[in-house]
Amino acid sequence: MRHKNRAVTVRHVLGVASLSLLVGLTGCAGGAAPAAEPQPISTADIDPAAAAALPEEYKSAGVIKVASDIPYPPLEMFDENQQLTGLDYDLAQAMGAKLGVRLELQTQAFDSIIPSLQSGKNDIIMSGMNDTVERQETLDFVDYLHAGFSILVLEGNPENITTVLDLCGKNVAVQKATVQGEILRSYDQQCKDKGSEPVNVAELPLETDVQTAVRSGKAAADVVDSAVATYAAKTAGDGKIFDIVKDPANPAGYNPVYTGIGILKEDKELSQAILAALDAVIADGTYDEILAKYDLSDYTVKETGLNLGGTKP
Template sequence: MSTDHRGARARMMFALAGLSLGVGLTACSAGATTATNVEAPSAADVDPAAAALLPESYRSSGVIKVASDIPYPPMEMFDENQQLTGLDYDLAQAMGAKLGVRLELQTQAFDSIIPSLQSGKNDIIMSGMNDTAERQKTLDFVDYFHAGFSILVPAGNPKNITTVLDLCDKDVAVQKATVQAEILHGYDQQCIGRGSSPIRVSELPLETDVQTAVRSGKADADVVDSAAAAYAAQTAGDGKIFDLVNDPAYPAGYNPVHTGIGVLKKDAELSKALQAALQSIIDDGNYETILAKYDLSAYAVKEAGLNVGAAKP
């Protein structure tokens, strides 16, 4: 089974992290938003080999439009000055510098993020999207992250959840349009074999909705990507609202999978340029510096892969 995260980040307060949307943004068509803190690339930062792979249309425009379901800390979020930050944002800026263009993140609901590429509204996806066999039917993935999913519970862990099978016969919330619900239903027979009922899964529009359900007692747990779970446990209410379930048998989370930059199959040359740019920041150490900034070094990849998420082990 594979894991996935995230959802439609709307213009609402990200209350759990104390971060709000809307400030420091400029309105775009169709209600989207674009960060204003995107710096123009410096010629000194360009990797000539990577830049040479970039299709002429992007070199001419100087911009690659990035669909991103904002906010989803620590992948995409806003700082205390309401400026966009996060792993995906920082990687986008570093890769854009290598290519000599701007990678501009634009808000796009996760359940419409692939159609936004197909319609030409956006060029690529950087939104913590997992590289799966099903998605590879439509997209190519430049893989930059490798992590599993984790379980987030109320502080004090009142239901004493220590493993994924402890979720049997419990109410678990996940975000709509992710594959977490499918993953959890995959444990149905194991739950029954233990003499218990299957996990009761509810799908909610936003990850913030999921966390609110756990806080209010409407759900016993949230199942979400490990990076997002760890961030919420560390930051929500100064670390006093949630606990992260630490299963010693799965220290990096359950079912680890690759996360990648999504690019339409027809734009294979763009994928190659992005792969070269990612490899360039891996080689010069900037990639590791960015991951360390968000305490995500444990999920680093050794090299920029293409469609490795669904590869046979």
Template sequence: MTARRKTFLGVAAMVMALGGCALASEPPAPEVGAQGSATPAAATPAAESALHDLLPERIRSAGVIRVASNIPYPPWEMYTTAGGQQPTGIDYDLSQALAAKLGVKASFDQTAFDSMIPAVMAGKADIVMAGIFDTPKRRESLSFVDYAKDGYSLLVAKGNPLGMKDVTDLSGKTVAVQSSTSEEAAIGKLSKRFESQGKEGVTALAFPGDSEAFLAIKSGKAVARVQATSAAAYAAKTFENGNAFELVDAPSITEEFGGGMEGIGVPKSDTELLTALQKALQALMDDGTYLKILSKYGVENIALTKAEINQGTD
């Protein structure tokens, strides 16, 4: 990944019990300004009345778009300090910019990963922004405004002690995944295929969040973490100042785990909000705000130039 920020607030120390594991660290957040809020990627975009008028009446009246997200998943969402409450990350910054362009505010609410879509469908949140992939399965409930194109990689211990090179090296290994994600299901399919070929399968060790999955690699309970390349590269660059993990990036990994479009999830029935977000995102792309946000986290290589709907594949 390119154009990484060279200075950070520091590494957020975190102690977690995982079968007697040692200390682990979360990736540091970007610099924090004097008032304790995340350093902005760009000036707050000016509201556009024409875009504001596209919003559903309930959101115009409330003045807030409620965003369900799952923290931490750096660089998409995280907290500025260990144990803090101030979110930062791609999704947080972009949600604030979209809301500003639409002339409203955006709340950014911590939600368990497997509860985000149910929360939106139950009316407890308006949208999902959590670096999630736009897939046909998810489009049974949601429509997506696509805002990044990402692949998949393996995150392994620094030095790659097992010499892993591609997806075939996962045979007979234990891999850390986040529960209820597409990669958890894909590991199951890969394991069955290996077994049908007379090879050893793959054991998926599922955790509710990234911190536990990363700790499993450090403790030796798992040999790798299957993860979107943007998140894996950020972790490799920032955990313990880059001394904990490294990236294994090969075309076969993306082909196996189905990298593609990541999108903002909106209930299928809420076409007004979907259209408003699409047009607001395009406005941010056109004025440079969108690219500045991605560049802030060193992931401008996943940028799109056009805000489209439901372009993800399985």
């Protein structure tokens, strides 16, 4: 998803626990995002294989801290009551139930999200981060989505953008530190070959800032993960504001990539526990239900595994 640099830029778990352990994301000081009141974990929900794989330190703590660049709808966002919701939130709750611990989302700027693991502030990343070969030098990924990026324009497509090369010479906004910016710059020569200037890429701190730039006319388009574009086109504002450019040659979006949960490479046991938890959530049908809830069923992974980025789906 986040084809972030996040390159991602679109951008949990654990042993048999007592009934008093909570699943979900609780609000607290120090960066935890506010979430709905978590529900007690039932021992019946715990998956034995996932729980057995989890390192003892996380079982003892009863929590895994999840670095997440919030908001990034529909993966991480707030509802009308300012409670955290979204696909990653729901998936974190479901995986936490399998592992018997709390997965607590911590607000973290995307450009500092990997360092937050390296410093010990957070344990894993769940923030629409794309699984790339470059990132695999530092992280292992448990991949849970597969999607490309799309071009989001104002309703009615006033600048008649039909393909990515129609962005040549135009102001285009992307979220800072994302792969999308690099991808757009990779078209520089093709733009020159067609007699146009390169894409003028503006990198803004948040995806909400990017969408505001398009709405205000400061940018002709937003280049963003297809899942995010789909959600924005359906839900932004009180009425329809955006359209997605449909390129027949790229029906799944441009440059499809895997999106994964990032874990430091040295934390091999934690990676295996999270993979087991995802497998358990897929096996009981919860994974499909969560993706359908956010209209993201087109982006399911066909098989699970570590570090699928760079391989064919």
